[in-house]
Each structure stands twice: as C-alpha cells, then as structure tokens.
Amino acid sequence: MYKIIVVVIVLLNASGCSSLGISLSPPQNNLSEQAESVLNRSTSQAVLSRELDMNVLITHFLQPGDVLIVEPVKFDSEIIFPADQKVMADGTIDLGKFGRVIVAGMTLEQAENHVENTIVNVGEDAIQINVRLIEAVHRIYVLGEVASPGAYPFAGNETVLDGILAAGGLTTQANQCKVLLARPTTPASCRVALPICYREITQLGDTSTNYQLQPGDRIYVASRSFRDSLQFWKANKTCDRCCKCQFPCPDPGIASFNNVISLNLPAAPLLPKILPDSRTKELPLSRFPLDPREQTLPATRLPSPTDENPLDQLPKNIMDAPPSTRDGQLQFEPDAFLPSK
Numbered sequence: 644m645y646k647i648i649v650v651v652i653v654l655l656n657a658s659g660c661s662s663l664g665i666s667l668s669p670p671q672n673n674l675s676e677q678a679e680s681v682l683n684r685s686t687s688q689a690v691l692s693r694e695l696d697m698n699v700l701i702t703h704f705l706q707p708g709d710v711l712i713v714e715p716v717k718f719d720s721e722i723i724f725p726a727d728q729k730v731m732a733d734g735t736i737d738l739g740k741f742g743r744v745i746v747a748g749m750t751l752e753q754a755e756n757h758v759e760n761t762i763v764n765v766g767e768d769a770i771q772i773n774v775r776l777i778e779a780v781h782r783i784y785v786l787g788e789v790a791s792p793g794a795y796p797f798a799g800n801e802t803v804l805d806g807i808l809a810a811g812g813l814t815t816q817a818n819q820c821k822v823l824l825a826r827p828t829t830p831a832s833c834r835v836a837l838p839i840c841y842r843e844i845t846q847l848g849d850t851s852t853n854y855q856l857q858p859g860d861r862i863y864v865a866s867r868s869f870r871d872s873l874q875f876w877k878a879n880k881t882c883d884r885c886c887k888c889q890f891p892c893p894d895p896g897i898a899s900f901n902n903v904i905s906l907n908l909p910a911a912p913l914l915p916k917i918l919p920d921s922r923t924k925e926l927p928l929s930r931f932p933l934d935p936r937e938q939t940l941p942a943t944r945l946p947s948p949t950d951e952n953p954l955d956q957l958p959k960n961i962m963d964a965p966p967s968t969r970d971g972q973l974q975f976e977p978d979a980f981l982p983s984k
Contacts, residue, residue, distance in 0.1 A: 672787040672866045674821055681836040682823060682884065689837060692855035694802050700857065705746050705754060707732045708780030713758060716771040722762070727777060741765055751776060783856050785810035787864035788817035801856045804844055813841070813864055820882035821865035824854055840885035847889055848898075 674682075692698045705711070711728045713736065728736040734747025744761050746754040751774050758772045781797035783806055790811025803824055807813065813822075819841045826835035839862070843849035871877075881887045892898065 672864065673868070674823075674863075674865045678823065678825075678836060678863075681834050682838050685835075685837055691837075694804075694850040694853040694855070697800060697855045700799055702750055703776065703779060705730055705734075705749050705751070705776075706780055707734060707747060709776060710778040711736060711746075711754075712775045712777055713738065714773055714775075716773050720770060722767070722770060730780075746774075779858075781858035783858070784861045785864075786861060788814045788866050789864055790814060797856065797858055802853045803839055803856065803862060804853055806856055806860075806862045807841070807864075810862075816866050818865045818867045818871055820884070823863050824852075824856075825861040825863060826857065827859045827861075838882075838884040840882060842882070843885055843889070849886065849889065851886060 707730050709730045711730065712726075713724045713728055715722050723739070725737050725739055730736055730747055734745045735743040736746055737743055738758065738761065741758075741761055742765075744757060746757060749757065754774045755772050758774065759770065762772070763769050779797070782794040783797045783801065784794050785806050786792045789807065790813075792810060795806065795809045801809075807822075813819065822839040822841050824837045824839055826837075828835055837854065838852065840849065840852045843851070844853045
C-alpha cells in the first residue's frame, strides 16, 4: 500500500495534475517572506488616489526615451525642425541646422525657453517655440501569474484593474488572494506594498484597492501553491486582507450620482414629468426646464382604445401590396399612422 501511494505521488508530480488544476511542483511566482511581512503590516486606509478619485501626476521632467514635437507657434514660420524627436540617451534632441540641445531633466516650458535661446544665439530672429510631449517613457510592470507579463506604456489614468487587463488578465494558476501593488521607493527607505482585492474590484465594483497607478508601479500576482489547490473550499472565500463587510446600496442610482460629483461634471437637466390624468386621458406637459411655478402647455390628447389601429391598414400579404412596393419598402399615406380625430 505504501509503495502504491509513493508511485501515485511521483506520477502526480511528474504530470503536474493539469487535468485537476493541482501541481505538486513549487509555484513559479511565490511571495517572499519579506513581501508577506510588508503586506501584513500595510494599512488598508492609505490616502492614495483611486478609481473614483484620480489626480493628475506631478510635473513631468523630460528624460531619454520621451517623444517630442518641436515646432514654431506660428505655422507660417520659415523655421522647420525635424519630425518627431526622441530624447536620446545623452539627453539631446536634434534641431536640424541649429544643432543638438540637451533637454533631459527639463520641464516642457524650460525646454521651450532653451530652444528659443538656441535659435537667437545662432543669429536668427526671436521666435516662440512650442514643445509637445507625444509619448512619455513612463512604464508600469505587471508580473507573475498573468497572461502576458511585462512592461506596459503608462498614460496617466490607469488603475490596477487596467494594468492587469493590459497584461491579459490572471491565469488559472493565479492566487487571487496574493495580488499586490509595489510602488518604488529609494533604497534606504520604507517599502510600499499594498494588497489588491481582485475579486472585490471585479465582482463588487469595490474601489478600495483599485489604486491609480504611477510610473514605475509593479503589480505582482503570486501562484497558487499545492496547499491552496487542495483547499478548494476556500476558492470563493473573501481573502483575509480584504473587506468582509460588503453591503448593497439601497438605491443603485447613488453610484452614478457619486461619479458625477467626483468628476465635477454638471448635473443633467431635469426632464419634464408625464403625469396622466385617468379622467380626461390627457397629459399635462410642463415647459422645459421644469418649474412647477410656471404655466404648463396645453394638454395633449392620448390615443383612445376605440381609435382605429393603424397597423390594421398594413397588407396581410406582400402580394396584396401595390406592385411598386413589393420590394419590401411599403409606401403609406403620410397620415396613415396618426390616430383619427
């Protein structure tokens, strides 16, 4: 009996139990003890930008890899620069006959002033220059148990969910209770590693851990261990680091209201209310925008059940229609669908 058990374990380890979703081999992407320790001590009430409360990033300083467009403000100017400029590894861009200038470490406004001064220094008339940032070199990194781990371009409005979806989503071997966001910090400082509640973000719309990403952020998804695979009854349980007190909104419309307020968008105008009068079968229509203190327009008559149904005027068979309308485009009198008076 003992030999049979040993043989079964060896076969399971060799095959990986792909049909059962269980593998005895160690996970390829596991959290280190230090990462676990930082996660356990991280606060869940961090004052960070989230999905419904995003902020703009700090001033961008040009760096190698940024793609720029340098052009005169006046389009009728005779000065022409090369097309899209990529900041080279030495921090320079090419201005054609004006030579190469270093712009790395500057803001866009500083780069504009530097280019304008360069033009004046070579003997040209002063001219106003516009420097536009077409593509920043910023990247975010999605690693671990995702379909396509790697570095992805960063625009500035991505959240944790955007980063995971950009990498193709989680794999079947992902441990959804061990997803973290690591934010880069200086070598001799504290570490920022925040747990991500993936199920709550995707299934409940909980934005508590759907943080707004910043350049250099790492999203790491750990693998399921053999122990995790055996504890299948925990597959649908809330993770220990996630909120376990979710509750439904009494009015689902409150979500749309909160979104409007957070984005500082103007509220939509009120539509006129339609209140039918069962005695007169008429609808008092209020003037738009609705103001109960103002006069209402004359009532509009509703069709009565005794009115002739315009659909009864349609031909029962296509061959009963006039020959010119047998192509399916039936022609009717303009007032055919209006209720009779």
